[in-house]
Amino acid sequence: MHATLAELAALVGGRLVGDGGVVIRGAAPLSDAGPGDITLIDRAERISVLSGIRAAAVVMPNWVPVNGLPAIQVDDVHRAFTVIVSRFRPVRTSGRIGVSPLAVVSAKARIGNDVDIxxxxxxxxxxxxxxxxxxxxxxxxxxxxxxxxxxxxFPNCVLYENTVVGPRCVIHACTVIGAYGFGYHCHDGAHHLSAQLGNVVLGADVEIGSSTTIDRGTYGSTIIGDGTKIDNQVIIAHNCHIGRHNLLCAQVGIAGSTTTGDYVTMAGQVGIRDHVRIGSGAVLGAMAGVMNDVPENARMVGIPATPEREQMVKLASLGKLPEMRRQLKHLQATVERLTRQLAEMQIDGVASGDSRETQQAKT
Incomplete structure (x- = not known):
């Protein structure tokens, strides 16, 4: 499978720079690109790398100057490169199979048209x-x-009773939607499971990675808003309401009854306590431990999570602690020395005063 650079430029609607007749046989990132491949750069700082690569051509932003390598310039490098990669490596599908005779489908289920089971x-x-x-x-x-x-x-997912999945959702392997929430009350010396009568509602265009769990609401619904994308191994506890177009990276853990606004981003391993409100547009840095409400558009990092600028000041101060400790020890030694000298001066002063009084008494 191959294409000319001019054909690829037309495919992505980009501006061709250089020889459009160059034959492209594959697409690869900078580190892997070989002769016959097209690669990409997404920022000007990487333009110098192009002189040392073997790629035949490059996809680059419109505002990055061309360095002599045949190129396609576009507004959105990653969107264009995705189209090109798909041209050379189309997604493999097994085609329609309908409802397999080896699937167990209840006679009371309602199966739409063109469904594959x-x-x-x-x-x-x-x-x-x-x-x-x-x-x-x-x-x-x-x-x-x-x-x-x-x-x-995808394979081996479990959707508990009364789950609602909106159109165009993608749920990857081994994910569990609608399991009982982790809610217990202690009675007569034993822990008893609280009511687990709710469900999970996924909006439209939600994507969920593998081995993620979303627990049902206690009485109502745990809700995931339209367009939200959830990575692998994320846990969303009961009664959470996740807003639209959130990005939740791997191993995020969100405790019960937490609410997020729209376009919230949580980096890997963020942990959020229960009953917290995260404002729209907030960004939570990797491993942030969120204990309190987060305002809209805030950038929070650290444990406990604090505003990014404040945390950077703290981290900068930590690097200075060894020198500050040496300075403190020096100051302590100086104070102790001056204190001793002052005490000695006071003793000498008292002794001199006593001596004068004695001489005056004799006279």
């Missing part, structure tokens, strides 16, 4: 699956679940 999936009573959706092998969908159109659920 792979072997060993189980679809329980009163489940609804919208048109064009794909349910892979080993998926278990419990009673009353409603799945919208063009949803893809």
């Amino acid at each position: 792979y072997p060993y999936a189980t679809i329980a009573d009163d489940v609804q699956i919208g048109d064009g959706s794909t349910i892979h092998s080993g998926v278990h969908i419990l009673p009353g679940t409603k799945i919208g159109e063009n949803v893809t659920i």
